[in-house]
Amino acid sequence: MNFEKPSRRNTDRSKVSRSRSPRTSRLNSTPLFFKGTGSIKNPSETPTRSTPQHSEKEDYGPEYKALEWESRQLIDLEWYDCEEGANTMKNEDDFAYREGVAESRREKKVKLGSLKKLERMQDNDKWEINRMVSSGTIKVHAKDAYDEQDEEHRVVLMVHNIKPPFLDGSIVFTTQLETVQVVKEPNSDIAMLARKGSAVVRIVRERNERSKMRDKFWDISGTALGSMLGVQKKIEEDFSKYDDEGNLDYKADSQYAKSMGNFEAVSDFARSKSVKEQREYLPIFSVRESLMNIIRENRIVIIVGETGSGKTTQLTQYLYEEGYTSYGIIGCTQPRRVAAVSVAKRVSEEIGCKLGDKVGYAIRFEDCTCDQTIIKYMTDGVLLRESLNESDLDQYSAIIMDEAHERSLHTDVLFGILKKVVLRRRDLRLIITSATMNSQKFSEFFGNSPVFTIPGRTFPVDIIFSKTPIEDYVDAAVKKALEIHLQQPPGDILIFMTGQEDIMATCVLLNERITELGPNIPKIRVLPIYSQLPSENQARIFQKSDLRKCVVATNIAETSLTVDGVRYVIDTGFCKLKVFNPKIGMDALQITPISQANANQRSGRAGRTGPGSCCRLYTDTIYREDLLENNIPEIQRTNLANVVLLLKSLNIGNLLEFQFMDPPPQENILNSMYQLWILGALDDLGELTELGKKMVEFPLDPPLSKMLLEAERYKCSSDILTIVSMLSVPSVFYRPRDRESEADASREKFFVPESDHLTLLNVFTQWKNNGFRSDWATNNFVHIKALRKVREVRAQLSDIMKSLNIPEISCGNNWDVIRKVIASGYFHNSAKMKSIGEYVNMRTGIPCILHPSSALFSLGYAPDYIVYHELTMTTREYMQYVTAVDPYWLAELGPMFFSTKENFQEIERKRQKEAKNRIIEELVASKNKEENKGQEDEVKGSGQIVMAGREPTPRRTPRIHPSL
DNA sequence: GAGCACTGC
Numbered sequence: 001m002n003f004e005k006p007s008r009r010n011t012d013r014s015k016v017s018r019s020r021s022p023r024t025s026r027l028n029s030t031p032l033f034f035k036g037t038g039s040i041k042n043p044s045e046t047p048t049r050s051t052p053q054h055s056e057k058e059d060y061g062p063e064y065k066a067l068e069w070e071s072r073q074l075i076d077l078e079w080y081d082c083e084e085g086a087n088t089m090k091n092e093d094d095f096a097y098r099e100g101v102a103e104s105r106r107e108k109k110v111k112l113g114s115l116k117k118l119e120r121m122q123d124n125d126k127w128e129i130n131r132m133v134s135s136g137t138i139k140v141h142a143k144d145a146y147d148e149q150d151e152e153h154r155v156v157l158m159v160h161n162i163k164p165p166f167l168d169g170s171i172v173f174t175t176q177l178e179t180v181q182v183v184k185e186p187n188s189d190i191a192m193l194a195r196k197g198s199a200v201v202r203i204v205r206e207r208n209e210r211s212k213m214r215d216k217f218w219d220i221s222g223t224a225l226g227s228m229l230g231v232q233k234k235i236e237e238d239f240s241k242y243d244d245e246g247n248l249d250y251k252a253d254s255q256y257a258k259s260m261g262n263f264e265a266v267s268d269f270a271r272s273k274s275v276k277e278q279r280e281y282l283p284i285f286s287v288r289e290s291l292m293n294i295i296r297e298n299r300i301v302i303i304v305g306e307t308g309s310g311k312t313t314q315l316t317q318y319l320y321e322e323g324y325t326s327y328g329i330i331g332c333t334q335p336r337r338v339a340a341v342s343v344a345k346r347v348s349e350e351i352g353c354k355l356g357d358k359v360g361y362a363i364r365f366e367d368c369t370c371d372q373t374i375i376k377y378m379t380d381g382v383l384l385r386e387s388l389n390e391s392d393l394d395q396y397s398a399i400i401m402d403e404a405h406e407r408s409l410h411t412d413v414l415f416g417i418l419k420k421v422v423l424r425r426r427d428l429r430l431i432i433t434s435a436t437m438n439s440q441k442f443s444e445f446f447g448n449s450p451v452f453t454i455p456g457r458t459f460p461v462d463i464i465f466s467k468t469p470i471e472d473y474v475d476a477a478v479k480k481a482l483e484i485h486l487q488q489p490p491g492d493i494l495i496f497m498t499g500q501e502d503i504m505a506t507c508v509l510l511n512e513r514i515t516e517l518g519p520n521i522p523k524i525r526v527l528p529i530y531s532q533l534p535s536e537n538q539a540r541i542f543q544k545s546d547l548r549k550c551v552v553a554t555n556i557a558e559t560s561l562t563v564d565g566v567r568y569v570i571d572t573g574f575c576k577l578k579v580f581n582p583k584i585g586m587d588a589l590q591i592t593p594i595s596q597a598n599a600n601q602r603s604g605r606a607g608r609t610g611p612g613s614c615c616r617l618y619t620d621t622i623y624r625e626d627l628l629e630n631n632i633p634e635i636q637r638t639n640l641a642n643v644v645l646l647l648k649s650l651n652i653g654n655l656l657e658f659q660f661m662d663p664p665p666q667e668n669i670l671n672s673m674y675q676l677w678i679l680g681a682l683d684d685l686g687e688l689t690e691l692g693k694k695m696v697e698f699p700l701d702p703p704l705s706k707m708l709l710e711a712e713r714y715k716c717s718s719d720i721l722t723i724v725s726m727l728s729v730p731s732v733f734y735r736p737r738d739r740e741s742e743a744d745a746s747r748e749k750f751f752v753p754e755s756d757h758l759t760l761l762n763v764f765t766q767w768k769n770n771g772f773r774s775d776w777a778t779n780n781f782v783h784i785k786a787l788r789k790v791r792e793v794r795a796q797l798s799d800i801m802k803s804l805n806i807p808e809i810s811c812g813n814n815w816d817v818i819r820k821v822i823a824s825g826y827f828h829n830s831a832k833m834k835s836i837g838e839y840v841n842m843r844t845g846i847p848c849i850l851h852p853s854s855a856l857f858s859l860g861y862a863p864d865y866i867v868y869h870e871l872t873m874t875t876r877e878y879m880q881y882v883t884a885v886d887p888y889w890l891a892e893l894g895p896m897f898f899s900t901k902e903n904f905q906e907i908e909r910k911r912q913k914e915a916k917n918r919i920i921e922e923l924v925a926s927k928n929k930e931e932n933k934g935q936e937d938e939v940k941g942s943g944q945i946v947m948a949g950r951e952p953t954p955r956r957t958p959r960i961h962p963s964l
Numbered sequence: 965g966a967g968c969a970c971t972g973c
Contacts, residue, residue, distance in 0.1 A: 336971065364973050381973040408971065499969060532968055555969055576969035589969065634971085642973090699973035730968085740966095796973090852965040874967065 157832075157865070157887045159842055162896040164677040166686035167670060182579055182592050182637070188626035189469045190593045190618055194574055197591060198474040204505040275350050279317075282310030283455045291452055292322055299422055300430045300449040304439045306456025307562075308608070311433055312339075312402050313347050316375045319398050319429075320351075325374040327427065328397030333380040335408045336560060337363045344368070344377040351375075364699065365792050380410035381699075384646070387417055388696065391650060398429040404442070405435040405597075406559065407633040407661075413643055416659045417650065419446060437597055438630060445661045461569075461606045462613035465620040473572040474502055476617050478509045481550055484568050484615075485514075485524055491567025491612070492549040494557060496602050498576045498591050503528045503552045510550065523547050529561075530554045558601050562608065569606040569614040571599060573622070579637060588873045595628040636664045640672040641702045645681060648688045649696040678828055678896060679706045697800050700724065707825035708797065709806070714821050716811035717801065719761055723822070725794035726760040727869060727881065732786040733853070739781075746781040751855040754863060755883035757822050758815055759855045764790060820893075823885040826867040827894035830885065836862040839879070842890075843897055846871075851878040865890060 183191045279285065284305065295301050305311040316330050324330060334340040344361035351359055360369030362378040369376055380401070387393055399418065404411050422430050432449075434442050439451045470476040477495050484493055497503045507526045514524055525547045529538055531554070541551050541563055551563050555575050577592045594602075599616065606612030616623065635643070644655060652658050655669050676682045679702055681692030688696075691709060698705040704724045711720035726732065735743040750766070752758035767787055770776040777784040801808060811817050823830075831839035837850045837857065848871055850857045856866070863884030870880050891898045 379972060381971095385973060406971090410972065500967080530968090531970065558970085560970070578969070591969095735966095857965080872968095876966095878966080 157842070157890060157898045157900060159898060160896075161843065164674065164682070164686070165684045166677075166682075167674060182577055182632050184593075184628045185626050188593075188622070190573060190622050190626050193469070193471075193473070194591045194593050198472050198502065198505070200472050200475045200478075200509065201502055201505040204508055205501065275352075279310075279314065279350060282314060283308075283457050284310040284314045287452075287454060288318060291454075292318060294450055294452050295319070295429055295431065296322075298450055299426070299428065300432070300446045302439055302442045302446065302449050302451045303431060303433045303454065304436050304451060305433060305454035306458050307604075308457045309454045311454055312343050313350065315400055315431065315433075316347060316377075317351065319400075320375060324397045324429065326397075329374050329376055329395055330398045330400070331383060331393075331396045332375070332377050332400040332402055333383050333411075333414070334377060335380055335403050335406050335411065337379055338560070339403075340377045340379050344375075347375060347377070365796060380408060380414055384410050384414055384417075385699070387414070387421075388646065388649060392421055392425055393418075393428070394425075396428065398431065400431045400433065402433050403559075404432045405438055407631070407635075409634045409638060409643065412633055412635040412661060413646065415445065415661050419659055435597070435601075437600070441661070445659075458604060459607040459609075459611045461603050461611070463603055464613060464615045465623065466615075466617050467619065469619055469622065470617050473574060473617055474506055474509070477570050477572055478506055478513065480570050480615050480617070481510060482513060484570075485548060485550070486521070488568065490548060491610075492551065492563065492565045493568045493570065494563060494566045494605055495550065495552045495570040496557065496572055496575075497552055497554060498572070498574050499554060499589075500530050500532060503530060503554065506552045510552075525549045527551050528553075529556060531556050531560075555598075557605065558598065562605070564609055566605055566608065567610060567612040569603055569612065571602045571614060571616045573599070573616060573618040573627075593627055595631045596623065597630045599623065599627065633662050635660065636662055636668075639675075640664060640668050641675050644669060644672040645676060645688075645692060645696050645702060648676075648682070649693060675828070676702060678894070679703060679825070681706070694804055697804060698797065700728065700797075703825035703828075704728070707821055708801070710824040711821050712806045714811070714817045715809045716814070716817050716821060717806055718808040718810040719818050720821055721794055721797055721801065721808065722764045722790075723757050723761050723818070725790045725797060726764055727757075728793050729786045729789045730783075732760070732763060732782050732790070734781045734783045736781075743781040747853070749780075752815070753855060753859055755815070755819055755822070756855050756881040757869075757883045758818060760881070761818070819883050819885055820889050822883050823867050823889045824893045826869065826883075827885075827890050827897065829869070829871070829879075830865060830867045830890055830894070830898075831879065833862045833864050833866075839866060846877065848877045848879050850882060851880055854879070854882050856882050856884065 183194075185191060273281070284291070291303075303311060303315075312332070312334075316332050319325070319330050332343075334343065340361050340363055344359055345355055348355040348357070348359040353359060355361075356368040356370060357372055359375045360373040360377075362369055362376060362382045364379070364381065383393075383399070393399070401411060401414065401418075404415075418430055422428055430446075432442055432446070436453075439453075443449050443451050466476075474497070477497070481493055481495060495506060497506060507528050510524070510526050514521060525545050527541045527549060529541050529551060541549070549565070551557065551566070553563075557563060571594075573594055574591050575594050575598065576589045578589055579592075603614035603616070606614050647655055647658060655673070656666060673682060673686060676692065677684075677686075679691075679695075681689060681695050681702060683689050691706070694709055695702055695705040698708060700708070704727060707720055708717065708724055711717040733743070733747050735747075750759050750762045752762055763782060764787070766780075767773075767776060767782070772787075772791070774784045777787055798808065828843070830842045831848060832842055834840050834847065838847065839849065840847050842865075848868070851872075856863065865885050865887045866879075866882050867885050867890075868879035868882045872878050872880055887898075888900060891900045
C-alpha cells in the first residue's frame with residue numbers, strides 16, 4: 001500500500017448517519033465496487049480507472065452511477081488534501097484553484113453524504129466479495145484483481161527479462177518464431193490433407209457421441225472381448241524384486257527378460273536345427289571373413305544390413321570369436337529396451353551361458369551384467385550415461401551402434417562423442433549399422449569410413465501407388481482392406497494409421513461393412529494396436545487365427561514390433577509427430593505426411609515371411625516430390641536442455657562447435673542454455689555450476705532435478721523425491737470409460753486444495769501406508785503399474801541422492817515448504833490469475849487454463865499465482881499439475897524474471913507521482929464539467945459517465961510541487 | 965468439464 005489512508009476519514013465515520021435508505025442498503029449487499037458484469041472493482045482507485053462499465057446502469061441506473069463516481073472523487077480529494085495538499089497549495093497562484101476544489105467538495109459532501117459511508121464499509125464489502133467469489137457467484141477479472149492488489153495488501157510482481165551475459169544479445173525463448181519445418185512443401189496436396197484430417201473419423205465420432213454408444217466405439221478392444229479370446233489376465237504379483245524387508249530392489253536380475261518371452265514364436269526351423277546350424281544359415285555368415293577383415297583394418301565401419309540378416313545377434317559373437325574381448329568388452333546399443341533384452345537373451349542361448357553371465361544387458365533400472373560379462377547389450381541412453389563417468393569408455397574394445405538410422409536423440413549425441421573417443425583411443429572399434437538410404441551420409445560423417453553391405457533376406461514387395469490423390473485416408477484404407485480381403489489370396493493385412501481415434505474408427509467401419517456384405521462373406525479379425533492399448537490386448541495380434549487378420553496400427557508396428565504373417569500393407573502416408581511450436585512455447589502432436597524412409601520401412605513389413613504387396617494411398621508423384629527423404633532427426637525438433645547439460649559436463653566448451661550429424665538449430669541450443677541459466681545450472685559465462693554438475697547425475701528434466709537438489713536446503717528431500725517420481729510416469733489416475741464419475745469421486749479424495757503436486761504426494765503416501773497393496777490401488781482408481789514404476793524411479797533417484805550425500809528428510813506436513821521447492825524448479829512456468837480457472841503466463845502472456853482434473857479446478861477460489869508442470873495443447877491450452885505459490889517466492893527464486901515492488905522503489909515513486917498528477921487533473925476537469933450543465937445533462941441522458949478529464953482543460957493547469 | 969505418435973535415462 002503506497003497511498004496511506006488519511007486518518008481523518010476514520011474520525012468522520014462517527015458523524016455519518018447509520019440509517020440506510022433502500023438504495024444504500026442494496027448497495028451494501030452488493031458492494032459499490034461490484035459491477036453488474038460480475039467483476040470486482042476497487043473503490044479507492046483513481047477516477048480514470050473507475051469508468052463504470054456500460055452494463056452497470058442496468059443494475060443501478062445512471063443517477064446512482066454519477067453519485068458513485070462523484071463520491072469517489074470526494075474521497076480522493078480528502079485524501080489529497082490531508083496528505084499532500086498543504087505543501088502543494090502554498091503557491092498563491094493556486095489559491096483560486098484550491099478554493100474551487102474546496103467549494104466543490106463542500107457541495108458534494110452535502111449531496112453525497114449518505115454514499116460516503118460506503119467507503120467505510122470497504123472491509124465488510126471485501127469480505128462479502130470474497131464469499132461471493134468463493135461461492136462462484138461472481139467472477140474476478142484479472143485487471144480488477146490486479147488493481148485491488150495494487151492498492152491493498154497483495155504483492156505486485158514486476159516482470160522483467162534479464163538475459164545471461166554469455167548469450168550476449170542472442171535470440172532466446174519467445175523470439176524464435178519459426179516452427180521447425182516437418183513437411184517438405186507445406187502447400188502440397190498431402191500436407192493439406194494432413195491438416196484436413198479424415199471426415200469419416202469425424203462422422204464416426206459424432207455418431208457415437210450422439211447415440212451414446214461410446215462403449216461400442218471405445219471398448220471394442222475391451223476386456224469382454226479379450227477374455228472371450230482367452231487372454232489370460234496376469235494377476236499374480238511379482239515379489240522377486242523385493243527383499244526381506246519389503247524394499248524395492250529395482251536392479252533385480254532379468255526382470256524384463258522374465259516378463260518377456262511369452263509371445264515368442266518358436267518356428268519349426270528353430271526346433272529342428274542346432275544352434276550352430278541356425279547361425280550358419282543367416283546371411284551374415286556368408287560374408288563373415290570379409291567383414292572381419294574390414295573391421296580389422298578400419299577403426300570405424302558402417303554396416304548396412306536388412307532386418308533378418310543376423311547382424312544384431314552375430315556381429316558381437318564374431319568379434320568375441322576374433323579375440324576382441326581380450327582387452328575389453330563388446331558393447332552393442334539398441335534404441336529400445338525390449339530389443340536390448342531379447343537380443344541379449346538370444347545371444348546368451350547361442351553362446352550357451354546364463355543371461356547376465358558372459359552375455360548381459362543394461363537398461364534403466366536393470367543392470368543384468370557381472371564381472372564376467374564380455375558382450376553387453378544396452379539402450380543407447382545407458383551408454384550415454386556411462387560416457388559421463390568414463391569419458392573414454394575404457395572398458396569397451398568395440399562398440400556397435402545398432403539401428404543407428406533411427407536417429408534417436410541419444411544416438412545423435414553418441415555419434416559426436418564416439419567420433420572423438422575413437423580419435424583418442426586407437427584400440428577402439430566403432431561399428432555403426434544403418435539402413436541403405438543414409439549409409440553414405442554416415443560414412444561421410446565418420447571421415448569416409450568404409451560401408452559394408454550384408455545381403456538381406458527379405459522377400460520382394462510389390463508397391464502399388466494410388467492413381468489419384470485420395471480425399472479421406474480412413475475411408476480409402478477401409479475400402480482397400482475390403483478389396484484385398486475379397487480378392488486376394490490368404491495373408492494378413494497391416495494398416496498404418498496415425499492414432500488411436502483413427503484406428504478405432506477404421507476398426508468400426510471395417511467390421512460394419514463386412515457385416516453389411518452378408519453372411520456369405522468370409523469373416524475377418526480386425527485387431528487394433530497402439531502403445532496405449534493394455535498389453536493383454538496388444539498380445540492378441542500375435543495369436544494364431546484361422547481367420548484373416550487385419551491389424552490396424554500406429555507407427556508402433558513400423559519399428560517396435562513385428563507382426564509375422566503380414567502379406568499386405570496399406571500405408572495411409574501419415575503419422576502423428578510431436579512438433580515444438582516456439583510461438584506458444586509448447587509441443588503439439590500433429591498429423592504430418594511421413595518421409596520416404598518411413599514409407600519404405602512400412603512397405604518392408606509386407607515381405608517378412610514371403611512376397612507381399614504394399615498399397616500406398618498416395619500417388620507416385622507425391623512420394624517423389626512431396627515427401628521428405630528422411631525424418632527430421634529428433635535432435636532438431638526437441639528441447640535440448642538435457643543434452644546441453646550433458647555435453648557441458650563432458651567439458652565441451654562451445655556447444656555450437658560440437659560435431660552433430662545434423663546440428664540442431666542454433667536457437668534451440670541457446671534457448672536450452674538460457675533455460676539452464678535460469679535454473680542456475682550454468683553461470684553467467686555459460687559454464688556449469690556446482691548445482692549443474694549435480695543435476696547431470698539425475699535422469700530427469702532439469703527443472704525436476706533442480707527441485708530435488710533444492711529440496712535439500714528446505715529439508716523436504718524425501719517428499720520432493722516422491723513428487724518428482726510421480727511426475728516421471730504417466731498419470732497414475734485410472735478413469736475407465738464407463739465409470740467416470742466414480743473414478744472422479746475417488747480422485748477427489750486425494751485432493752490437496754492448493755496443489756496437484758501435493759495431491760500426487762498424498763496418493764503415494766497413502767499407497768505406502770496401505771502396504772503398497774495392489775488391491776488398494778484398484779479400489780481407489782489408481783494404476784498399480786504406474787505406481788510400481790514410481791517406486792522404481794524413486795529407488796533409482798534415491799540411490800543417486802545417496803551417492804551425492806543428500807540425506808532423505810521428510811518435512812512432515814509442512815506443505816508450504818514443498819510448494820516453495822516446486823516453485824524453485826518451475827517459476828518459469830508461472831501464471832497469474834485472470835479469472836477463476838483462467839490464467840496467463842507471467843512472462844509470455846499466453847493464456848492457459850486449469851485442466852478439469854486439477855485439484856484447483858473446482859476449488860471455488862483461485863490462487864493469484866501458480867506454477868504448472870507443463871502445458872498441453874489439446875482442445876485448449878491446459879496446464880497440467882498446478883500448484884499455488886506465493887509471489888514472494890517467485891521473486892526470490894526467479895529474480896531474472898520477477899521482483900516485488902519493494903525492489904523497485906525508484907519506479908514506484910515515479911508511479912505514485914504520476915498517479916497523483918492524474919488525480920489532480922481529474923479533479924480540475926471534473927470541476928470544469930460541473931460548470932458545464934449542458935454536458936452533464938447529456939451525460940445523464942445517455943446513462944453514461946464521460947470522464948471529463950479526458951478533455952483539455954486550458955483554464956487551469958495545476959502546478960505540482962517539485963517534491964511530488 | 966477432459967483424450968493419449970513412438971522412444972529413452
